[in-house]
Amino acid sequence: MRKVMFVIFAFSFCHILTCKSESGITNLDKMFVFGSFFASNSVSVKPETGAVIQAPTMSLTIPLGALDEETVITYSETSLPEPSGSVVPIQVAYKFGPEHLQFNKPVQMKICYDGRPEFLKGKREDSLQIQHYDPKTNKYISYGGDVDLVNHCVTTSIYHFSNYILTAQNLVLGNNPPTIGGATFFPGRLIEGLPATVRTTITDWDASAIVTARFYYRTQGSGSIFKSIVMLPDENDGTNQFYQAKIPATDIVAQGLEYYIEVYDSLNARVTRPATAPTAFDTVNGDIRDAVTPIRFQTTITRMTAGFSRDLTVQVKGNSSATYYPVPAETMTFAGGKGVTSRPNWLSARYTAQVIGGSYIQASYGNLNLSMPINVYPGIMVxxxxxxxxxxxxxxxxxxxxxxxxxxxxxxxxxxxxxxxxxxxxxxxxxxxxxxxxxxxxxxxxxxxxxxxxxxxxxxxxxxxxxxxxxxxxxxxxxxxxxxxxxxxxxxx
The missing domain is CATH 2.60.40.10 (Immunoglobulins)
Incomplete structure (x- = not known):
């Protein structure tokens, strides 16, 4: 019996610590390099202050106003999934919770890595990205990232919690066609009669440039001809990788959409996602709007001190889900001249009180309007x-x-x-x-x-x-x- 137990232990030790995975990095390496083996932690974060969460290979910056309420954030390192197409998971993967948590502002994620060639598996370091991985569909959605070649870290913005993986790209000599990261929608579930923003990363790996990017869509199950709209670069994105388009409210129905993305570079290389589009296409579900409260701010406030600000994000809700999804307000008003508005980022609105008295904080999205009474008082910093x-x-x-x-x-x-x-x-x-x-x-x-x-x-x-x-x-x-x-x-x- 002791011999059997020893063999099992020896095999397990090899399997757990020293045997290489598909990623080319051993779990023993992970313990030495990353300082922990699938460590799990949790942090309670208040919406009014946000938090910076730091781990050996990852940091997460949740800005003030990104959460609806005080939330316990969990994170743990997970095993790497299998490669898919040209995407190769490499070194580290993290799972965050609560799963599917939506953020009202972009949350900054930074993942650091070992820059030695053997740990990069021979891939170009500047091809590293942070990608969302869905284990149910085995699909990757790239969030791009700014690669710091000196400190060996990749930084990007995320908008919800799930699994996030550090990946490298299989590239060839000569011109590589652009890589389309996959679509992210705001709201996350389309709502009939409301516009929607679709965002994706598009990365050109060579000296060519992106000439055009188009989003093709039609109603799910309709079999009709695809409509298309141009996707333009997000001028507020520091990585120059994000493109977005706005789908008109008249084209959003409860059945949802079938869609694909098409990109050409300046050397006439064409690529689509899915790769065989339009024969193949992706889908996003739809809904009708909630009958009671289809629109709201992420939090209710009634009082402000003159000179102080509050960042608020408009959220919309469908009838079949309890989730409120963040969307960028189309109009923002501090009524009666009692204050001013601005945009700290593309998704949220900043309301700054200036004049003492009663007023309303207002916003709109599509044909939905939102108004919240507010009283502005004299006061001081506490x-x-x-x-x-x-x-x-x-x-x-x-x-x-x-x-x-x-x-x-x-x-x-x-x-x-x-x-x-x-x-x-x-x-x-x-x-x-x-x-x-x-x-x-x-x-x-x-x-x-x-x-x-x-x-x-x-x-x-x-x-x-x-x-x-x-x-x-x-x-x-x-x-x-x-x-x-x-x-x-x-x-x-």
Whole structure:
């Protein structure tokens, strides 16, 4: 019996720790490189502050206003799925919860990786992307990403929770046709009589350029000729990979749509998604609008302090689902001249109170109108926080030795409305320095140490002070990525 148990243990040890998967990376490598083996964690996030969640190979920045209510966010590393077509999963995959959670603002995801050729499986590093993977359909939807070739990280924006995978692309010599990432719809379930925005990533891998991108669609089951609309680049997207189009309300019916996307590059390479379109096509379901509350803001507010702001996102709901889906408001008004509106991003609206008195916060989407009564009061700031990408810092906040991080500060009134402020930044513990308070406001440069250092950073303004712990991750000595052997002092990136 002892021999049998030993054999099983030996096999299991090989299978769990050292045997290679299709991704070409062993699970033992994952333990050494990533610092944990399928670690699982949870963080409670408040909507008024957001949060920065940091893990060894992943960080997630949920900005203030992205959530409807306080939510427990879960995340764990998962096994890599199989490759599909030209898409090759590589190194890391994460599952986030609550599953299908919708965000009212873009949430920034960063996944870091080992840049050594053997861990990239011979793929071009600049072909790395973050993709949503649906295990039920085995389909990938690319969210693109800005590839940092120095720190070996990919950063992109996501809008809902599911499985997210780091992937590489199979490329050939010569001109590679563009890659179409797949469609994401706002609202996530189409609602009859309401317009819809469709977004996709389109990536050109070579020196050519995207000449045209079109979205073809028709009513599900109709068998009619496909209509088409032009997809234009999202000018607010820093990666230059996102394209979008607006489907007219008159073409949205409860049956949903059949659709495909077609792209040409400047060298006349044509590609469609699905690859055999229009013979094959994808589908998105539809619904009729909810009979009771088809439109709302993600939260209800009744009071604001003059000078303070609140970011709100319009949400719409169908009749057959309990989910409210975020959509970009078509009009935004702070009625009666009591305030002004702006867009902090393409999806949400910012309402800033200016004049004391009663008013209404208003918005519209399609033929639906929304109006929320609001009272504007005189008042003062009651607390202050430090932000990174519009989310409160974690405690501690991790930065890499020698790196520069842009921070900001925000004050809150008694009603959880916010105002961006210009306090004095300071650090303690010989961990780094802040730049000029005007030209480099909030920029913290960590000192270059081989080992980890701890300290604090703080902001002060008018008697208010807020302090956060900082962990500066040392750059390591004889790092395994430099000399090819494991060293416990080596950090991931």
């Amino acid at each position: 607390r202050m926080l430090i932000l990174y990408n519009s989310a409160e810092l974690p405690n501690p906040f991790e930065v890499t030795a020698g790196s520069t991080t842009a921070l900001d500060a925000v004050g809150y009134d008694s009603f959880n409305n916010f105002i961006f402020v210009h306090p004095t930044f300071a650090s303690e513990g010989v961990i780094g320095t802040f730049g000029d308070p005007f030209s480099d406001f909030g920029k913290f440069t960590a000192l270059y140490y081989p080992t980890d250092r701890t300290g604090t950073i703080s902001v002060s303004l008018g008697g208010f002070t807020s302090t956060y712990n900082i962990l500066v991750k040392g750059f390591g000595v004889l790092c395994q990525y430099d000399v090819g052997r494991f060293d416990s002092t080596c950090i991931f990136n």
